[in-house]
Amino acid sequence: MKLVCIDCGQEMSSNDFIYHCTCGGLLDIVHDFHNYDADFLKHLFNERLAERMTPYASGVWRYKELICPELPEDCIVTKYEGNTGLYSSELIQRYTGLNQVSLKAQSENPSGSFKDNGMTVAVSHGKYLGYKNFTCTSTGNTSSSLAMYASIAHANSYVFVPNKDISINKVLQTIAYGSHVFSISGTYDDGIQFLEKYSSDLGLYVCNSINPFRIEGQKSIVYEIAQYLNWDLPDWIIVPGGALSNATALGKGLHDLFTLGFIEKMPRVAIVQADGACPFHKMIAQEKNELTPELRPYTRASAMNIGNPPSWKKAMHIIRQTNGITISVKDDEILDAKAIIDKSGIGCEPASAATVAGLRNLVSQRVIDKEESALCILTGNMLKDTDALNEYHFGESNHSTFKNALHPTSLAYDTIKKYIL
Numbered sequence: 189m190k191l192v193c194i195d196c197g198q199e200m201s202s203n204d205f206i207y208h209c210t211c212g213g214l215l216d217i218v219h220d221f222h223n224y225d226a227d228f229l230k231h232l233f234n235e236r237l238a239e240r241m242t243p244y245a246s247g248v249w250r251y252k253e254l255i256c257p258e259l260p261e262d263c264i265v266t267k268y269e270g271n272t273g274l275y276s277s278e279l280i281q282r283y284t285g286l287n288q289v290s291l292k293a294q295s296e297n298p299s300g301s302f303k304d305n306g307m308t309v310a311v312s313h314g315k316y317l318g319y320k321n322f323t324c325t326s327t328g329n330t331s332s333s334l335a336m337y338a339s340i341a342h343a344n345s346y347v348f349v350p351n352k353d354i355s356i357n358k359v360l361q362t363i364a365y366g367s368h369v370f371s372i373s374g375t376y377d378d379g380i381q382f383l384e385k386y387s388s389d390l391g392l393y394v395c396n397s398i399n400p401f402r403i404e405g406q407k408s409i410v411y412e413i414a415q416y417l418n419w420d421l422p423d424w425i426i427v428p429g430g431a432l433s434n435a436t437a438l439g440k441g442l443h444d445l446f447t448l449g450f451i452e453k454m455p456r457v458a459i460v461q462a463d464g465a466c467p468f469h470k471m472i473a474q475e476k477n478e479l480t481p482e483l484r485p486y487t488r489a490s491a492m493n494i495g496n497p498p499s500w501k502k503a504m505h506i507i508r509q510t511n512g513i514t515i516s517v518k519d520d521e522i523l524d525a526k527a528i529i530d531k532s533g534i535g536c537e538p539a540s541a542a543t544v545a546g547l548r549n550l551v552s553q554r555v556i557d558k559e560e561s562a563l564c565i566l567t568g569n570m571l572k573d574t575d576a577l578n579e580y581h582f583g584e585s586n587h588s589t590f591k592n593a594l595h596p597t598s599l600a601y602d603t604i605k606k607y608i609l
C-alpha cells in the first residue's frame with residue numbers, strides 16, 4: 189500500500205499524513221493485489237458475514253485486505269457501518285420506467301449517510317498516527333460522521349459548516365455528538381481552502397475527501413453491493429455528485445473487483461448533479477479538460493451544493509474507465525423523486541434522490557435502455573433534512589406533485605371512515 193500522486197506519479201509512504209504532493213496534486217492509495225487469491229478472499233468475505241461485534245462485522249472492515257491491509261486491528265474505530273439494505277420497489281420501477289432497478293440504502297449507516305464508510309477508515313488511520321484532533325469542512329453529513337467517530341475514539345473534532353443553505357438537523361447531530369462547530373460566513377469551498385492552508389500548522393487530521401483513506405473506505409459500498417448480488421453487478425450504477433468522492437470511490441472499487449476477477453464486466457457509472465451546482469457535468473458535457481468552479485452554487489439538495497469539487501480529476505478518470513456519463517437535474521425533479529422514494533418506504537434525503545431523478549431522465553432519453561438494469565446509491569437518511577419534508581408536504585409550492593397533506597379533522601367516525609380505502 190503506497191500513496192501515489194495523481195498528477196506526477198511520485199510515490200510516498202502511507203505512514204505519513206499528507207494529502208498533497210509537492211507538485212500540488214492529490215494523492216491516491218495504490219495497492220499491490222498481485223499475490224491475492226480471489227477465491228480465498230471471496231470465501232473469507234462470505235465467512236465474515238457471520239461476525240458479530242468484531243471489526244470484521246463492519247461492512248467496511250469485512251474487506252480490510254482491499255482497503256487498508258496494514259492497519260493494526262486495535263486501531264480500528266468502528267460502529268459496524270455498512271451492512272445496508274438493497275431494495276427494489278414497484279413504485280420506483282414505474283417512476284423510472286425500468287423494470288430492473290434497485291436502491292442501495294447507505295442512508296442506513298450509523299450516522300445516517302454513506303460518509304461513515306469512509307470516515308471509519310480516516311479516523312482509524314488518524315488514530316494509528318497518534319492524532320487526537322480531527323477536522324473537516326462539511327455541508328453537514330461529513331461533520332456528523334466525523335463527530336460520531338471522533339467521540340467513539342475519545343478524540344476531538346473541529347468542524348466548519350457554512351452558516352446558510354445547510355440542514356439544521358445535520359448541524360444539531362454534529363453538536364450533539366460533541367464536536368466543536370464553527371459556523372462560517374463562507375461556502376464549503378472556502379472552508380476547504382482554509383484547511384488546505386492551515387490544518388497542518390494547527391495539528392489537525394483532515395477528514396475531507398481529499399484524504400485518500402476516506403476514498404478507500406467508500407470503495408466498500410460497491411464491494412458490498414457485488415457480494416450481496418453474488419458478484420454479478422447491474423448494467424448501470426447511479427451516484428449523486430457533490431465533492432465527487434463517492435463517484436471516485438465507486439470507480440476505484442469497480443476497478444479493484446474487475447482486476448481481481450471478482451466481476452467479469454464493468455458496469456457503467458452515471459454521475460448526477462443538480463442544475464444549480466453542476467461544474468463537473470458542464471465540464472464533461474462541453475468536453476473540456478479543466479473544471480471551471482461555480483462561485484455561487486445553489487441547490488436545495490444541500491449535500492451537493494459544491495461549486496469546486498476537489499476530486500474532479502479522480503472522477504474524470506472514473507468516467508473514462510467505466511464509459512461513464514454525467515447528467516444534471518432540476519431541484520423540483522429531485523424533490524419529486526425523493527417523495528417517491530420516501531413513499532416506497534425506503535426514504536432518503538434530497539441529494540440521494542438525484543439518482544432516481546437522473547435515472548428517470550436517462551431512461552426517457554433512451555440513454556439507458558428499458559431492458560437494462562440499474563442500481564441507485566442512496567446517500568443520506570430521510571430525517572437528515574426535515575425542513576425539506578416540511579416544505580414539500582406542508583408548504584405552498586405547487587411543484588410538489590406527490591404532496592401528502594395532513595387531514596385536520598374532528599374525531600368523528602363518519603368523517604374518518606371516508607378516508608379509509
Ligand SMILES: *Cc1c(COP(=O)(O)O)cnc(C)c1O
Pocket residue numbers: 301302303329330397428429430431432433434435491492537539540567568569
Ligand atoms: C456527501 C454527500 C453527497 C455527495 O457526495 P460526494 O462524495 O461529495 O460527491 C451526496 N449525498 C449525500 C447525502 C451526502 O452526504
Ligand SMILES: [Zn+2]
Pocket residue numbers: 193194195196197198209210211212213
Ligand atoms: Zn505530484
